[in-house]
Amino acid sequence: MREEEVPKxxxxxxxxxxxxxxxxxxxxxxxxGYSSEEGLNTxxxxxxxxxxxSWIQIKLQGAVTQLDADISMLVTEMVESAIDAPVExxxxxxxxxxxxxxxxxxxxxxxxxxxxxxxxxxxxxGESDISYSGDTSSIVLSTNKQTLIMQYLxxxxxTEVVPLFVGDGVEYEIRTAVSLEELQVLMVxxxxxxxxxxxxxxxxxxxxRTETRDMTRDILSEKxxxxxxxxxxxxxxxxxYILIDFAGTDLTTAKEIVEKPGKFEIRMQTTGNESVHxxxxxxxxxxxxxxxxxxxxxxxxxxxEDGAFALQKIAIETGAIADPNSHLLYMYLxxxxxxxxxxxxxxxxxxxxxxxxxxxxxxxxxxxxxTQAEQLQIHLRAGALPVNVVxxxxxxxxxxxxxxxxxxxxxxxxxxxLAVAAVVFRRYRKKEILLPMVxxxxxxxxMILGFAGAVNWQLDLPAIAGIIAVIGTGIDHLVIITDEVxxxxxxxxxxxxxxxxxxxxxIIFAAAATTTIAMSPxxxxxxxxxxxxxxxxxxxxxxxxxxxxPVYGKVIKVVLDRAE
Amino acid sequence: MAAIxxxxxxxxxxxxxDKKLIAIPLAxxxxxxxxxxxxxxxxxxxxxxxxxxxxxxxIAFETQESAEALELAYSAHSxxxxxxxxxxxxxxxxxxxxxxxxxxEKAITSKYSSVEIKQIGALYGKxxxxxxxxxxxxxxxxxxxxxxxxxxxxxxxxxxxxxxxSDIAIAIGFMxxxxxxxxxxxxxxxxxxxxxxxxxxILLTTRVLKRRGSPDExxxxxxxxxxxxxxxxxxxxxxxxxxxxxxxxxxxxVSQINLLSDIAIVLIFGLVADLMNTWLLNTGILRWHVRRxxxxxxxx
Numbered sequence: 054m055r056e057e058e059v060p061k062x063x064x065x066x067x068x069x070x071x072x073x074x075x076x077x078x079x080x081x082x083x084x085x086g087y088s089s090e091e092g093l094n095t096x097x098x099x100x101x102x103x104x105x106x107s108w109i110q111i112k113l114q115g116a117v118t119q120l121d122a123d124i125s126m127l128v129t130e131m132v133e134s135a136i137d138a139p140v141e142x143x144x145x146x147x148x149x150x151x152x153x154x155x156x157x158x159x160x161x162x163x164x165x166x167x168x169x170x171x172x173x174x175x176x177x178x179g180e181s182d183i184s185y186s187g188d189t190s191s192i193v194l195s196t197n198k199q200t201l202i203m204q205y206l207x208x209x210x211x212t213e214v215v216p217l218f219v220g221d222g223v224e225y226e227i228r229t230a231v232s233l234e235e236l237q238v239l240m241v242x243x244x245x246x247x248x249x250x251x252x253x254x255x256x257x258x259x260x261x262r263t264e265t266r267d268m269t270r271d272i273l274s275e276k277x278x279x280x281x282x283x284x285x286x287x288x289x290x291x292x293x294y295i296l297i298d299f300a301g302t303d304l305t306t307a308k309e310i311v312e313k314p315g316k317f318e319i320r321m322q323t324t325g326n327e328s329v330h331x332x333x334x335x336x337x338x339x340x341x342x343x344x345x346x347x348x349x350x351x352x353x354x355x356x357x358e359d360g361a362f363a364l365q366k367i368a369i370e371t372g373a374i375a376d377p378n379s380h381l382l383y384m385y386l387x388x389x390x391x392x393x394x395x396x397x398x399x400x401x402x403x404x405x406x407x408x409x410x411x412x413x414x415x416x417x418x419x420x421x422x423x424t425q426a427e428q429l430q431i432h433l434r435a436g437a438l439p440v441n442v443v444x445x446x447x448x449x450x451x452x453x454x455x456x457x458x459x460x461x462x463x464x465x466x467x468x469x470x471l472a473v474a475a476v477v478f479r480r481y482r483k484k485e486i487l488l489p490m491v492x493x494x495x496x497x498x499x500m501i502l503g504f505a506g507a508v509n510w511q512l513d514l515p516a517i518a519g520i521i522a523v524i525g526t527g528i529d530h531l532v533i534i535t536d537e538v539x540x541x542x543x544x545x546x547x548x549x550x551x552x553x554x555x556x557x558x559x560i561i562f563a564a565a566a567t568t569t570i571a572m573s574p575x576x577x578x579x580x581x582x583x584x585x586x587x588x589x590x591x592x593x594x595x596x597x598x599x600x601x602x603p604v605y606g607k608v609i610k611v612v613l614d615r616a617e
Numbered sequence: 618m619a620a621i622x623x624x625x626x627x628x629x630x631x632x633x634x635d636k637k638l639i640a641i642p643l644a645x646x647x648x649x650x651x652x653x654x655x656x657x658x659x660x661x662x663x664x665x666x667x668x669x670x671x672x673x674x675x676i677a678f679e680t681q682e683s684a685e686a687l688e689l690a691y692s693a694h695s696x697x698x699x700x701x702x703x704x705x706x707x708x709x710x711x712x713x714x715x716x717x718x719x720x721x722e723k724a725i726t727s728k729y730s731s732v733e734i735k736q737i738g739a740l741y742g743k744x745x746x747x748x749x750x751x752x753x754x755x756x757x758x759x760x761x762x763x764x765x766x767x768x769x770x771x772x773x774x775x776x777x778x779x780x781x782x783s784d785i786a787i788a789i790g791f792m793x794x795x796x797x798x799x800x801x802x803x804x805x806x807x808x809x810x811x812x813x814x815x816x817x818x819i820l821l822t823t824r825v826l827k828r829r830g831s832p833d834e835x836x837x838x839x840x841x842x843x844x845x846x847x848x849x850x851x852x853x854x855x856x857x858x859x860x861x862x863x864x865x866x867x868x869x870x871v872s873q874i875n876l877l878s879d880i881a882i883v884l885i886f887g888l889v890a891d892l893m894n895t896w897l898l899n900t901g902i903l904r905w906h907v908r909r910x911x912x913x914x915x916x917x
Binding site: 107110112303304305308443444445446447448449450451453454457458461462464465468469470471472473475476477479480514515517518521522524525526528529532533536537556559560563564566567568570571572573574575582583586587590 | 719733737741759763767801823827841842852860861874
């Protein structure tokens with residue numbers, strides 16, 4: 054049944070109510086208020102360029118690769134450089150193939166100079182048995198290929214190298230900048246190479262593992278928190294970038310915060326609340342990956358020579374080796390206690406004999422223990438980052454300048470709207486058209502701001518530029534609607550009117566689709582530098598097309614009907 | 618102004634044949650491509666790259682000192698350029714190591730007020746270049762796909778895509794002539810041109826292809842609407858450009874907002890180019906296409 058549609062009043066139109074509701078909700082979200090001290094204020098968040106502050110962008114340097122090398126050449130290369138004398142490999146047992154084996158290898162070698170057990174331990178290649186006959190030392194080393202490759206690379210590149218088992222191979226994460234070519238050259242003296250995948254390309258990529266990137270981010274967050282800077286967001290961008298926004302802090306201070314490590318200290322309890330200093334963070338050589346041993350979570354760490362001897366000395370002096378439970382070991386970061394536990398009995402008795410380099414801080418079982426172990430892993434690093442980083446970019450806008458930008462963009466927005474209104478008025482010369490048009494445009498701006506307030510999203514200069522761009526496209530679309538409706542200069546009957554409105558919207562939707570598509574690459578480009586611009590434009594266009602502009606089509610008809 | 622322009626353009630379009638309509642904007646397009654091609658041949662980039670893409674440091678602050686005095690004071694730090702607008706000085710530095718960078722920042726922040734710093738590593742700039750190029754390509758291809766989906770006929774869609782391309786090319790040509798560098802702001806503006814330029818083209822194509830009436834009448838009506846659209850947008854942009862660029866003439870301590878100023882000026886170039894490309898290039902191609910496919914309507 055076809056019925057000539059009765060012109061409904063605006064009051065019965067759902068879309069009108071939707072718009073009113075959206076605008077009211079937006080105003081609530083924007084939360085305008087007035088106080089005599091601050092003047093006009095809102096709940097909106099502003100970006101650093103309007104609020105004042107600084108930002109730092111860093112790139113994590115590293116490479117993840119798979120490697121192979123010859124075991125006897127690895128041992129020869131490393132031991133010779135440590136003892137400064139030639140080494141003769143007698144035998145290598147165990148699996149020497151490309152993959153890895155859990156069994157490990159036993160390497161037997163001799164040299165014509167004296168080699169001490171400590172020298173071998175410091176190399177960190179594995180357990181060694183040394184026997185001497187005359188001038189010759191013969192050494193039986195229990196080790197495995199991944200340990201050898203890891204130690205070789207970490208010495209050659211002076212950085213941490215972390216092996217991780219993946220599938221049937223070992224992946225090495227090198228935590229400093231190294232190119233594929235450099236690595237290939239480096240593997241030649243140890244008879245090795247970078248493995249190639251099934252496609253023939255070398256298994257090598259720049260960057261670090263996601264876990265390492267996240268750990269770096271967490272360390273930075275932790276550090277900022279410990280300095281009382283609670284609301285500083287540390288974000289990861291892509292696999293290898295980290296971005297930090299310091300609201301209200303100048304760039305010089307921000308850089309100092311990022312670069313300066315925290316103060317880490319280990320102390321040992323003497324009596325009651327008293328404790329004595331054992332060592333500082335610079336004695337901690339390496340912090341390992343959290344592991345679970347017999348159900349309990351552990352954070353392994355390695356001390357340097359001074360640290361290991363200092364800990365042994367204090368343990369003996371305080372009597373901890375005899376009675377560990379009344380002489381707890383405490384760890385402090387920036388003077389806050391982060392860990393406290395007794396020495397294990399096995400460690401206590403071992404300290405009686407010799408210093409211990411490799412330690413494990415146990416944090417207990419279950420998820421809770423794991424979380425604590427991971428926390429401790431961060432604390433032990435004392436804010437030192439696990440990976441080499443380079444500064445990619447930084448910036449600062451001071452608060453006074455930000456405030457000035459804010460005033461200026463309000464002026465830009467206001468004047469733009471006035472200019473647009475003037476052009477529209479010159480064209481149509483009817484306030485019945487001008488008022489709804491400007492009103493619709495204003496509603497769109499309010500809704501964009503309301504959306505920004507609702508999702509707690511920071512308005513920065515690019516975002517404001519986006520809003521102005523939306524005013525521009527918005528008015529364009531309203532002009533299309535108006536001209537379509539007033540086709541041939543006068544208001545048509547309701548049926549024709551409906552047809553024309555849908556024609557106008559066909560054009561508007563097409564235009565909105567292209568704008569949205571054109572803007573979308575900016576959401577991710579430039580590490581999000583123009584994300585604000587892209588998102589305001591896209592959201593603005595959507596809000597306009599779906600909520601505001603259809604209502605304009607209704608309102609303009611009613612208003613013009615009445616005027617006629 | 619819009620009305621006079623529309624009338625003049627309308628009678629011009631009616632009186633010219635399609636070839637002539639198409640020839641004028643194509644000539645401008647070729648000229649712009651030549652300019653950008655020349656810049657590309659001499660510098661390796663189709664438009665001068667700004668600090669964000671080249672790497673370096675920009676420091677702006679409020680001062681009464683003259684540009685010459687500042688140039689002398691900071692000449693030790695790989696200073697590239699000093700500019701002064703009102704009471705604000707903008708210093709551009711080449712790449713430097715992070716220590717001297719920190720020193721410079723400390724020295725300037727402790728001495729001057731309203732400091733703005735922006736530092737971009739050379740590596741980051743390189744990466745931004747690739748990303749910007751990718752963004753432009755993706756954006757353009759996406760737009761072209763949407764246009765083809767809407768019209769589903771080859772010639773009208775190609776006409777829209779060609780005039781969008783021409784808008785961007787002419788805007789880039791203008792940037793080269795006037796000496797505007799490629800910055801994040803100008804990249805955003807170039808992408809925005811893709812969005813804006815298609816609006817009036819879609820309006821024109823829809824009206825001509827899907828309306829009854831002679832092509833000339835439809836073109837005339839579309840032009841009426843389209844030119845109003847473009848002039849309202851231009852009005853907003855001109856105001857945005859003036860306020861963000863010349864406020865310091867009113868209060869000398871006020872800073873320019875480079876981002877807004879860049880976006881506005883490039884969009885202004887693009888929209889002026891769009892007026893020409895929509896109402897001459899696209900119109901010419903479309904009218905030729907319509908008359909060819911409906912021979913009844915051929916002029917006597």
